[in-house]
Amino acid sequence: MSHHEPHLWAALEAAEKLADNDIQQARLEDLVDAADAGGFPRLAFAARHALANAYSVGRQWDRAFPLFARCLAEHDARGHELGPDDEAALHSWYCWIITSMAEFPAIGLPRIYAALDDVERRFRTAGRDLREVYATRRSVAHRAADWDQEQEYFERWTAAGGPDPTDMWDFALQVSRLTARGDDAAAYALAAPVLAGDRTFDEPPVPVHIDMLLPLARMGLHAEARRSFRLARRGIDRDVYRYEYSGKLIEFCALTGNLDAGLERVSMMMWGFPTLNRPTGKMDFAAAVAVLMRQMVEAGRGDEPVGWAKQGEDEYVDAVQMLGRMRGTALDLAARFDERDATTAHTDRVRARLAAGPVAPVRVSAASLPFTYGIPADLPPEEVLSRAERHLDRGRRTAARDHLRALGQPPAHLAARRAHLLARLDGGPDEGSALYEAAGQYQDDEDWVRMALCLCDAAVWMADNGRLDDAVPVVTGMRDMLRKLPEPAAVARAEFAYANVMTGLDSDEVDRALARAAEDAAESSDPYVVALVAGHRVHRAQKRQAPLDEVVALAEAMRDAALDADWPAQAVRAFSCLEAAHAEAGTGAAYRREVDERTAGFDSGTTAAVRVGFGYAQARGLIGEGRAAEAVLALEEWIAAERSSGVPAMHWHWLAQGYLAAGRLDDAVDAAEARADLLDELRDHDRLEDPSAADANRALLVDCHRRLRDFAGALEQLEILSRNAHKRDDAPLQEYVRDQVEQVRREMASR
Structure with a gap:
């Protein structure tokens, strides 16, 4: 990497804009090394600060601590090399670091309080007001469950200037304090203008919407709760937020009868859970998932498969097992915080959340969609396997795999069926050999019907992979063998496989095979x-x-x-x-x-x-x-x-049209967004029966967002339409986008 300082500053600016967190971290690590090698202290400070932020986004919060410590030590050793703005940035970073320290129970309170005293001394020495210091002390007191100190420093923060009226996070803090104390009415009185969109900030008030979800449900304001849920869900998917916020969405879903929407959020977030090393976030998220799992169990869905962090690598996990894991994680971390803070407040709070009952039924989605089939724990292995086969036949691959995971290693007499199903499910270049292995197991078991059907599957696979000369005698032999057995359904399947193999070789023979298959299928009932x-x-x-x-x-x-x-x-x-x-x-x-x-x-x-x-x-x-x-x-x-x-994507589009016609705008947005990206993809690959439907779906979203006064949502859809229009050189669509953007801008200005 070049060691010329202007080039390194430009590289730092470029690195901070990268969307891929892993690549960003690697670039920033190189920049820190280059800045140190070149002897550029201001650049090294800025690069370390940016790298600390990148580590936090990547759920590696503790890696920020040594970076800050190095910057603080170098400032104290040669502070003259940093300007006043750099020193102010260092002090603010110090406050952020202290707040983060309080989120790790392994870091004792004496060390945290010493750091608070040190940063306050630095603020005073620099002649800066203490508003930020009081905010940090309040946050630490909150983390330590010291409510008297929390109130004292909140009042000092308020006296020192209090919330910046333009800062969304300052406003969100005020709302969250009220909701945490159970004062729903006061929280609503404060938050109502923001929830309605009448008061805005420079960034979306996602935390406000999330913190108000359960209070709105408790107050019976279900339409407002649903709107806040929709805006929060969209907002949290667009940017990086702490795991706690997704946890609050999950908990709201659990306590308002939206178990499947909660499961969807769990499946989206569990991939990063094992690498989340910030204990407060891990504790609160685990507690939220446990709340959802408890409601699943009480709804009779405890045997339902649940996506776990390792996805297919982990053993089968159902809601009961997930409840045990998440409950244990939350209570273990709460106990560690209690030990550090000499209190029982953390465990008490987690236990209260785990014991909470439903609040009120609030409909949050356009359609209630269970994502998995329940698998009773006492179901015999043969029935589990039969269900898996049935699901795969009908294209329900996820359900088939869930059942196989639940089955585990079956009794010996079911091993061949399991191997056959796995071969079909996994596919790929090894499918043919896997099918032949399964057929061999059937032969050992003298299960001739299943052996023949397995080899028919192998023949179809061979034909699909350019091995017609091998496929024809295999499928013909198996079909003829099955015709000697009183199994019309199996014969029909074999004739169907034969027809598939003969496709492209003999059109008339394909039709004759299908006619015979139809007769056998009818006989089979x-x-x-x-x-x-x-x-x-x-x-x-x-x-x-x-x-x-x-x-x-x-x-x-x-x-x-x-x-x-x-x-x-x-x-x-x-x-x-x-x-x-x-x-x-x-x-x-x-x-x-x-x-x-x-x-x-x-x-x-x-x-x-x-x-x-x-x-x-x-x-x-x-x-x-x-x-x-x-x-x-x-x-x-x-x-x-x-x-x-x-x-199918078009079904969501049709449903969105119906909702729009019925004036159900929130529902229309949910339905239209469900497969909007897939509709675009299908159009791009000429696989959409009505190509105009993709753009019409986006236009429907623009219309709904405008009517809902969600102008950011409208502009987001228009930006996508603009890209699509330029990609296809679609002049009418470009004109539509320009006109709509202009109208949205006017509507925003008139608010």
Whole structure:
């Protein structure tokens, strides 16, 4: 690295703008070394300060301490080399370091109080006012649970100038003190203008929204609580905040009936939890997760899989186990703080949080989406494995893997099935060999049907990887062998595999194989196999432009079987085929009447899947007729049914349109944001049936944000649209963006 000071200052400025924290740390470490080697004390101070901040963002708070100590020692040894601004920055950094020291129970209070006395002496010697020192003393007293001192120094801070009216964090401090004392009414009276957007700061008031969540719920202000949750969630995802803030979102979800939204936040944050070395943050976040897990257990969902820090590397973890881990972590850290501070306040506070009951039901999401299937602890291994196979057949890969993790090492007679499922689930270049190994295990167990189907899977894999000459004899042999056994469902699967292998070799033979597979599937009465085969036959019929009545008949069979088989993704494909076929035939209105009549004839014996599936078909028609608001309930129910296998991006867009038409702007934002990035990606790769939907979804968000007076949100969406417009050289979209930005700016100026 160059040792020319101007170049190093420029490199420091560039490094501080880097988004990747690991790269930023490495660059700053090099800059510290270069500044020391070049003998540039002011640069070394600035680089160490920036590196300390980067370490903190990277959850390595303790690494800031030696950097500060080096800067302080060098200042005391040769302070004349630093200017007044550098000295002031050092003093402020000292206050920040002391506040951080209080967050580590291993650092004793005598050492912290000595540092407080030292920094106060330095402020006095420099002739600076003590407002910042009092704020630091108040923070330390708060961390040490010394409430008398906390009040005393809060009053001194106030007398010394108190909160800066332009500083969001000073305002957030006042709100958090009131909420921590349980004074919801006073906190709301103070925070209300900020919550409504009538009072603004230079940065988003995310901490204010988060601290007010439970008070708003307790006060019955559910609409305001939901809006604050939405703004807080968006804000916290845009920037770096302490783990405690995500913990408060999780705790709010736990106590307001939003367990799945809480689980989503847990899954987003657990990746960094093991490397979070700031004990207060770890304690508070662990307590929040434990609160959620307790509510999961009390809701009868204690056996549900929960994402753990190591993801797939860790053993299966359910909500009961996660509760034990997080509760233990929180109480252990609380005990360490209590020992340091000679109090029981920390443990008392954690225990009170863990024992808290639900506050009030507050709906925070556009649709309630459980992310996993429960797995009862006493479920026999064979049933766990059967469920895993069923989930994978229907495309629910996460649920399949959760069940395999719960299964662990099964009894010997299930080992071959587990190996077969793992081969299909893991895929990749080793799938073929893994399938052959599983087939060998089946052969050892003399399970001939499963062995043959496993080799059919291997043949399809070979065909997909350019080994048709190897695949054809394998799949043919296995199909012929299965035909000698009274297993029509297995024969249908084998014929289906044969048809897939023959694709591209003999089109007529593919159709004949699928026809035979359909006969065997019908004989089996297995709706999954019927839907599987019918789906491919519909595709083939469309490809050869078969008569529309043939396409409709096949799609109807596919639809009904998919609904009976609890296979939403295949049902959606069937509904889409039917809608397109009737549109082409000019019988769209008749088709919609038929759907309405069939729906009207449902009774108490109609399965939920069939009822919800036809509700989805009705919703499609309503949207086409410009009656999107009437489609909301049906779309919500269908999206909930799709949750485990993945909700198509367009379904969220349709739901957002329905919410907007119904005037439910917050819901519209939630739904439109759910898959906005995926819609853009699909458009970029020409995989979106209606390419305009991606931009329309962003425009819908702009409209909603403007109506909600969330101008930052509107500008964020417009910036994305602007990038997309320039990438595609889309002049009309560029003009739309310019017009909207101008209008938003005017609306902001008129506030």
